[in-house]
Amino acid sequence: MNQKLTVVKIGGAFLEQDESLKAFCRAFTQLEGPKILIHGGGARASELGNRLGIPPKMVDGRRITDAETLEIALMVYAGWGNKSLVAKLQALGCPALGLSGADADIIRAVKRPVGTIDFGWVGDVQGVNHDRLKAFVAMGLVPVCCALTHDGAGQMLNTNADTIAAEIAVSLSASYDCELIYCFDKPGVLTDVNDPGSLLTELNPTQCAQLAADGIIATGMLPKLHNGFDAMKRGVRVVRVGAPAILKSTENEHTRLHHA
Amino acid sequence: MNQKLTVVKIGGAFLEQDESLKAFCRAFTQLEGPKILIHGGGARASELGNRLGIPPKMVDGRRITDAETLEIALMVYAGWGNKSLVAKLQALGCPALGLSGADADIIRAVKRPVGTIDFGWVGDVQGVNHDRLKAFVAMGLVPVCCALTHDGAGQMLNTNADTIAAEIAVSLSASYDCELIYCFDKPGVLTDVNDPGSLLTELNPTQCAQLAADGIIATGMLPKLHNGFDAMKRGVRVVRVGAPAILKSTENEHTRLHHA
Incomplete structure (x- = not known):
């Protein structure tokens, strides 16, 4: 049996709150075995854009990345x-x-083709450099990846952090027994976003589709879940969604995804 | 005899000029053997600061790094x-x-003590993690280091890129035959900044001190030269200063530093 490796994704909102970020970092550091962290940063990017007179451009809740917005994402x-997280x-x-997809050519992506929406400089992951990531882990390092990829031709691309987390976990499942944890400010998937008591501790794709159709799962939650189910189909052994406390082994308040 | 390793520092102004940056990147890529790149970015940092209503704070030509300025430097x-360079x-x-000093704990620094000037979040290099840098080079990677260090206690620090280049070259001189190249927009040290024909092809510390005393060497040039002479004293075999063409072995138009 392969060694366990944990891939944790934290929502960008944590980067804004000093105390909860510290608590997260402590819990993450204590997590045993090889691990990889993926983070967002959208809230701060929107804020910087506003200060620079470049408001965020959204279509259907998706960020449109023009050249100015990409520069903000890089920054x-x-x-x-x-670097705040790494320090x-x-x-x-x-x-x-700390890594972007361009560093050591860790994650290549292709610019999303223009369909009904032109997403701009947004990349769809083409491949994760399994050998390089594995080599970093073998050095005892903990990769901390941001939501940026590159096209291999000099262009950086904006890529959803939930997707990057899933792709990394899938890629490393060839060598490790991978667990993927989506960490955010709720204890997991809730049927009532204002009631932590409405937590679903288990969820499979059929239930998820039904709850989505009934408008019960928040739309912001769905890409995370779709990424999670997809990752399980492609070899990731465990996918869980919850608050930072999920990193402690004694914690049971979270949502665990299941195959059909 | 140890294997040769080249440490190249480019001035931040290159990052602003697409064509000259591309030319530099091509020359750097063609450079044979293990290599490390160090870059600045001060011009763009000043520009972003101005756009955000945070003008650069300078005392005696040295950047003062308050909390807001440090955030700009990080970005x-x-x-x-x-990331533009890495891509x-x-x-x-x-x-x-791409690396900052915090990544893989590559460069630790101590916050500069407050004397007549309070430099703010500026770090003086305490140590370079020779083993980690060497491991990256052994993986076939080319570290690209920015002008940021950390204190090991969670604080990022702003550190002069010329100094970082020198410290890295000194540290790696224990394992490699190191050459340090300072690359900027002049062919080398000029006695008349407007006349490329006034190039000094050789320079030793005594000559340098005399030219500085006579006000002939530009003040902006002196820290680079002091770092260079210091690096030679501490084991770096060759230090040269010049335009990007210096990276081509056929080039002779540059300044080479010499021991006394």
């Missing part, structure tokens, strides 16, 4: 967000290595 | 600048790995 995700983890003794 | 150096190098087949 906020790979710069401020990634905090290092202080806790976690040997973090 | 511009580690984000926009580093461009990857496109040329150069396996670049």
